Amino acid sequence: MPPFQDILEVILLQNYNTRLVVLSTTMLGIAAGLIGSFLLLRKRSLMGDALSHATLPGVAIAFAVMVSLGGTGKSLPGLLLGATLSGVAGILTMLLIRNTTRLRDDVAMGFVLSVFFGVGVASLQMVQSLPGASAAGLESFIYGKTASMVQSDFLLIAIVAGVASLISLALLKEFLLLCFDDAYASAQGWPTLALDILLLGLVTAVTVIGLQSVGLILVIAFLITPATAARFWTQRLLPMLLLSAVIGGISGWLGASISALTPNLPAGAVIVLVAATLFLISMLFAPERGVFPRIFRHARLRKKVDRQHFLRAAYEVLESTADGEKVANVPFDLSRLLDKRTWTPHQLKQILRTARREDHIESTGPGKILLSEPGFGEAARVTRNHRLWETYLINYADIAPSHVDRDADLVEHILGAELVHELEKYLDDPHLSPPVPPSPHPLADA
Amino acid sequence: MNWTSFDTWIVVIGALCAMACALPGCFLVLRKMSMMGDAISHAVLPGLAIAFLITGTRASVPMFFGAAIAGVLTALFTQWISRFGNVDRGAAMGIVFTTLFAIGLIMIRQAADNVDLDPGCVLYGAIELTPLDTVGSTGIPRAALVNGGVLLANLVIILVLFKEFKLGAFDSALADTLGFSSQFLHYLLMTMVAVTTVAAFESVGSIIVIAMLIVPPATALLLTRKLPAMLLIATVTAALSALLGHLGAIIVPPWFGFQTTTTSGMIALAAGVLFTLAWLFSPIEGILVKRWHRNHSEPEEVPEPGGA
Numbered sequence: 058m059p060p061f062q063d064i065l066e067v068i069l070l071q072n073y074n075t076r077l078v079v080l081s082t083t084m085l086g087i088a089a090g091l092i093g094s095f096l097l098l099r100k101r102s103l104m105g106d107a108l109s110h111a112t113l114p115g116v117a118i119a120f121a122v123m124v125s126l127g128g129t130g131k132s133l134p135g136l137l138l139g140a141t142l143s144g145v146a147g148i149l150t151m152l153l154i155r156n157t158t159r160l161r162d163d164v165a166m167g168f169v170l171s172v173f174f175g176v177g178v179a180s181l182q183m184v185q186s187l188p189g190a191s192a193a194g195l196e197s198f199i200y201g202k203t204a205s206m207v208q209s210d211f212l213l214i215a216i217v218a219g220v221a222s223l224i225s226l227a228l229l230k231e232f233l234l235l236c237f238d239d240a241y242a243s244a245q246g247w248p249t250l251a252l253d254i255l256l257l258g259l260v261t262a263v264t265v266i267g268l269q270s271v272g273l274i275l276v277i278a279f280l281i282t283p284a285t286a287a288r289f290w291t292q293r294l295l296p297m298l299l300l301s302a303v304i305g306g307i308s309g310w311l312g313a314s315i316s317a318l319t320p321n322l323p324a325g326a327v328i329v330l331v332a333a334t335l336f337l338i339s340m341l342f343a344p345e346r347g348v349f350p351r352i353f354r355h356a357r358l359r360k361k362v363d364r365q366h367f368l369r370a371a372y373e374v375l376e377s378t379a380d381g382e383k384v385a386n387v388p389f390d391l392s393r394l395l396d397k398r399t400w401t402p403h404q405l406k407q408i409l410r411t412a413r414r415e416d417h418i419e420s421t422g423p424g425k426i427l428l429s430e431p432g433f434g435e436a437a438r439v440t441r442n443h444r445l446w447e448t449y450l451i452n453y454a455d456i457a458p459s460h461v462d463r464d465a466d467l468v469e470h471i472l473g474a475e476l477v478h479e480l481e482k483y484l485d486d487p488h489l490s491p492p493v494p495p496s497p498h499p500l501a502d503a
Numbered sequence: 504m505n506w507t508s509f510d511t512w513i514v515v516i517g518a519l520c521a522m523a524c525a526l527p528g529c530f531l532v533l534r535k536m537s538m539m540g541d542a543i544s545h546a547v548l549p550g551l552a553i554a555f556l557i558t559g560t561r562a563s564v565p566m567f568f569g570a571a572i573a574g575v576l577t578a579l580f581t582q583w584i585s586r587f588g589n590v591d592r593g594a595a596m597g598i599v600f601t602t603l604f605a606i607g608l609i610m611i612r613q614a615a616d617n618v619d620l621d622p623g624c625v626l627y628g629a630i631e632l633t634p635l636d637t638v639g640s641t642g643i644p645r646a647a648l649v650n651g652g653v654l655l656a657n658l659v660i661i662l663v664l665f666k667e668f669k670l671g672a673f674d675s676a677l678a679d680t681l682g683f684s685s686q687f688l689h690y691l692l693m694t695m696v697a698v699t700t701v702a703a704f705e706s707v708g709s710i711i712v713i714a715m716l717i718v719p720p721a722t723a724l725l726l727t728r729k730l731p732a733m734l735l736i737a738t739v740t741a742a743l744s745a746l747l748g749h750l751g752a753i754i755v756p757p758w759f760g761f762q763t764t765t766t767s768g769m770i771a772l773a774a775g776v777l778f779t780l781a782w783l784f785s786p787i788e789g790i791l792v793k794r795w796h797r798n799h800s801e802p803e804e805v806p807e808p809g810g811a
Contacts, residue, residue: 097591097594100591100593101593102591102593102594102597103538103541103593103594103596103597105597106538106541106597107538110541154782157782157790158725158782158788159724159788160721160724160725161535163532163535163536163537163538163593164532164537164717164721164724166537166538167532167537167538167540167541167713167716167717167718167721168717168718168721168775168778170538170541170713170717171541171710171713171714171717171718171771171774171775172714172718172771172772172774172775172778174710174713174714174768174771175710175714175767175768175769175770175771175772175774175775176768176771176772176775177768178710178765178767178768178771179752179764179765179768179769179771179772180764180768182763182764182765182768183756183759183761183762183763183764184761186761186762274545274601274604274605274608275601277597277601278597278598278601278602278605280597281594281597281598281601282597282598282601284594285590285591285594285595285598288590289588321612321613322609322612322613323608323609323612325605325608326604326605326606326608326609326612327605327609329601329602329604329605330602330605330606330609333598333601333602333605336598340584340587340588340590346588346589348587348588
């Protein structure tokens with residue numbers, strides 16, 4: 058564990074050696090987080106993967122061209138230009154496949170990835186014989202290492218990441234339309250193809266600078282993970298974009314800092330793991346769409362529905378016992394509850410346990426239960442409300458009476474007091490309304 | 504050109520491997536999971552690292568199992584994330600394989616730092632060298648047996664469960680209703696893909712695998728709309744790519760004044776060329792054919808605008 062002073066220095070960017078690396082990965086994370094959101098919404102998250110492989114032939118060809126023009130071939134701007142051009146060629150191929158065949162995005166991406174990569178490997182092997190292209194040199198020269206970043210690399214990343222972020226924010230509305238309904242967008246006269254190419258051009262720019270400075274796997278993760286994590290927290294685009302940028306930025310910042318403080322931890326890999334951790338937290342715990350909150354909400358809803366079903370079934374049992382007289386709270390057999398509902402013994406046990414905890418029932422002899430005073434009142438209220446609801450649906454909404462019970466079970470307790478009062482009049486005067494079917498009742502003939 | 508038995512073996516091995524990949528690849532393409540091969544090729548790294556750390560050797564059997572398990576886990580995690588988190592499958596795949604790759608990278612850096620475990624050369628074989636590694640005194644290359652065995656296994660599984668796979672690929676809800684577990688089919692397919700890719704990486708390299716899982720099935724999809732025909736065309740295209748690729752690797756470099764190139768890259772390129780041909784000339788999907796039809800079809804009767 059490094060001393061606290063060092064940790065602080067690195068995290069707060071005061072350490073000269075790591076400042077450039079941490080700043081660049083943070084900026085790259087922000088830009089990729091923004092652009093990755095559009096890719097996610099367009100279901101093209103693996104675009105970065107396809108693109109990064111598609112840059113390889115460009116590198117080899119640029120090298121060969123530069124050597125044949127008499128240069129050394131290992132000039133970074135030239136190689137990056139080659140990589141970009143070949144990435145753009147990959148994108149155009151992809152769009153062409155998508156727009157002229159019935160093959161879908163994933164196949165188009167896979168095609169570009171594998172064929173371009175194959176061509177890249179083949180041409181790289183060919184140019185190996187050229188002077189200056191030592192066996193391992195060319196590939197690792199372009200697919201760089203984070204730790205060896207210099208000032209000019211940083212400037213390149215800063216400019217490209219900044220411009221890409223600005224463009225994607227400036228064209229927010231257009232990209233949004235493209236992501237959610239491109240058919241509508243083109244019908245409205247938006248240049249969807251141009252927008253698509255521009256968006257993928259931004260992806261290419263971020264991928265190429267990222268490849269060179271931080272490596273293949275990190276770029277792919279940066280374009281996917283923050284956006285997917287952000288999606289769990291919100292249903293709206295702008296908050297999602299900003300959150301994705303923040304998650305990308307934090308991953309880059311924290312990951313690069315941790316890597317700088319620990320020997321032998323490659324920065325790219327640590328950043329990927331930080332982003333993956335943030336993703337996992339988001340997936341499990343985000344209140345909006347996270348797994349646990351969803352399970353919790355579901356369980357709570359089920360409990361509520363069970364409780365109402367139990368109380369109503371109990372009231373109906375008492376009603377049939379009273380046989381037309383005023384309904385009185387008397388003990389009754391558990392088995393009669395099961396006639397009303399298809400509960401398994403286990404479910405019934407759980408429901409009774411909950412009811413006991415809420416003081417809705419008093420324990421009596423085995424196989425018998427008695428509603429408590431508040432429980433009886435609640436049961437009467439729930440049943441009455443349920444029937445009002447049914448009356449409402451039959452009289453006001455055009456729903457077949459035989460289907461009412463199902464709907465009522467789901468939406469009880471929603472109508473306002475005024476309308477309920479209105480409905481009570483119907484319920485008290487049987488002549489005003491058609492009879493409410495007894496519950497449970499058979500479904501109508503189809 | 505100087506064709507030897509060496510070249511014949513390279514073509515045979517390439518073709519076996521290509522066909523073994525193209526079969527499950529058809530179902531991947533139909534299920535919109537084309538990128539699975541590439542994902543697995545990155546995600547096997549931690550499996551390799553763990554196998555190496557446990558056994559301490561670079562023997563290929565434990566390595567194979569480590570990689571195959573990592574491959575199956577990739578499919579499993581992808582499925583979980585996309586199901587429980589409602590995440591797009593491509594995104595889920597991307598998150599899983601980048602994370603696994605990062606874990607593998609760190610493990611190798613931390614534990615095997617002073618040992619020669621280069622991710623680039625442990626698993627990723629080269630097809631040019633496969634004929635050298637023969638089994639016993641038979642003279643048959645090990646890679647031919649491995650890939651032939653995988654091809655046979657894939658063929659048998661697909662033939663036996665053809666109806667189920669077909670249903671699962673086009674209507675998994677119906678498959679569930681009829682009592683074939685689409686979950687089971689999915690995991691079976693993913694296991695097939697993982698084992699096939701890992702076996703092939705180890706013998707011939709990853710480029711062939713990634714390309715053959717996608718490109719021949721995509722080519723076949725442009726040429727037919729029937730599943731049995733698609734499987735057949737994909738297999739033939741895959742074998743043809745292997746032949747043309749190796750020929751290309753011998754013939755093409757001299758055109759540009761170079762000595763040699765890699766067969767695996769050229770096989771991917773050959774598959775790409777075959778795809779392009781289908782794209783242009785396919786009777787049902789080809790761009791040129793469609794255009795020809797448009798220009799040569801009977802002009803439809805168009806009512807005069809504004810005419811009474």
